[in-house]
Amino acid sequence: MYILDSNLNEEQKRAVYSDSRALLIVAGAGTGKTRVLTTRAARLIKENPDARYLLLTFTKKAAMEMTTRVRDLIREDTKNRLYSGTFHSFCSNIIRRHSERIGLTNDFVIIDESDSLDLMKKVFSRIYSKEKLDSLIFKPKDILSIYSYARNNNQDFIEIIQRKYKYVNFEDIKKIVNLYELSKRERNYLDFDDLLMYGLLSIKALEKSPFDEVLVDEFQDTNQIQAEMLYRFYYLGSRISAVGDDAQSIYSFRGAYYKNMFDFIKRLDAEKIILSSNYRSTQPILDIANSIIQSSYNSIKKELIANVKLKDNVKPKLVIVSDDWEEARYVAREMQKFNEKGLKVAALYRAAYIGRNLESQLNSMGIKYSFYGGQKLTESAHAKDFMSFLRVFVNPKDEIALIRILRMFPGIGEKKAEKIKNAVINGGNLKIALSKEKNLEELNLFFEKLFETTDWHDILELIFNFYKDIMIRLYPENYEEREADLIKFMDMSSNYDNLVDYLEAFTLNPVERVEFDNNNVILSTIHSAKGLEFDVVFLLSVIESVYPHFKAQSTDEIEEERRLFYVAITRAKQRLLFIFPRHSKKNRGYFAKNTISPFLREKDSYLDVSIVG
């Protein structure tokens, strides 16, 4: 037995050294799941230097962090022994390698969610007349999200549609998805779901697993296609070890299926190890967390027990304030006090707009803070504009990108762009189609120059210079900041060997927007705070209609809200403060009376209540 980490407790050691072919590590919040997974990977590599391992995560950041930790443990490079990456990037890789076997070419372009939506809107306008479009009860976004859910979970799309919309024309809806599929195929696009589906197909085409073991992080967030990939690897000879916490499953609205944790045990007769020794929070914080998740109707039973012993072992506080502005003032003041003591303090909330009052309060007090979550830099309008030029260079028939470019020019709107695009797609060439438009002469000349250029770094340079002037016209208020972003993108190009890899990275490894002004005062949605921890946590607006959110209606949806509430609570290490504003200001200027979140009802014994203002 290699002593890679002598500080592991008994349950963690069992998880690190188990040799089961299928292993499920149920890791409650703060129980050291990353440590267990990385130590396990390190131990495997050490014991069998010739073996190869695959570590799958949901974010690039997690993959990189774990690789670093494994490398630090074994004090060697992990190259050729541990492949770690996101499900999507792993899929993209295996598809490019096996593309011809599954009927694809390896030069596909990965489109993100907003591209998918653009494409779906095009499909809608091709199928319905303008009047019909306005009267539809389902929107492109609705169809796309249901379709995506169905594909990711092996369910019949039409059946779900029928359940949700009783009186719609199902033939039309079949036509919509068929045309959506066809459009992708014709333009050589793969959307995020295609990556997973074709990834699974590629795995199915293997005769033997290239990996001795597949390790999986955040297993509760996998969908059924991702789980199927793991089962395939198992049947091809891999061991599988998965870490997850069903109580922290908060992404089912995007297709995550936490019941994979139960299925995994049943299907593979997996060994189950529960980690419940918590190294993050004080017992009073865990007590309320346990009591809230206990009422959950189906979860793997585990009671978190604190290992943290502080002299200052205070109960969570429920602070009652008069309204949401008072909430912002109170929290800003208190955050400042804790921050001055050197503590890391966060305000968490259900939806971005709830943090807005606090943000302006902190600004007016001159307190620096960092903002987690929100839109990625690579998803911003100017980033997508920039990328569109590259995409048209790679594939002149890339219609989403082409239309985006055309619409940057005055006098070119939806219809005209569509017309020009059709001329290009239907056999005609780009140059001829563009030469018919007076406002596009400049663009035509630019493309001519672009297509004569071979070095892709020169191409980036050309695009940058051409788009700069357009940007000044499109975004006169803040084009300087946007230009700085583009320079950042240009600099990133040195990390990639070719244009296709560079383009893929834009979609699969989006760049965060945030600059960290102060790592000790943090504003974040609960979703974006998952996996993080803070000395002090303020949970804003613990009112009914937010916890659970009023749009969550079914039992399953409300259970997910409960888990979200649980995730928020278990971020706190020392202090936890729930803020309840008795009134909230509504848009039209009146104050609405609030009731406290049902999740906090009858929890008085766990709380200290105080009234401020």
Place this chain on the structure above:
DNA sequence: GTTGGCGCGTTTTTT
């Protein structure tokens, strides 16, 4: 018939 300006609302969003 189209384009483009303006005001409004906003659940969360790993890829």
Place this chain on the structure above:
DNA sequence: ACGCGCCAAC
């Protein structure tokens, strides 16, 4: 910060 709907202007 952005998409959407509405409406005036071309």
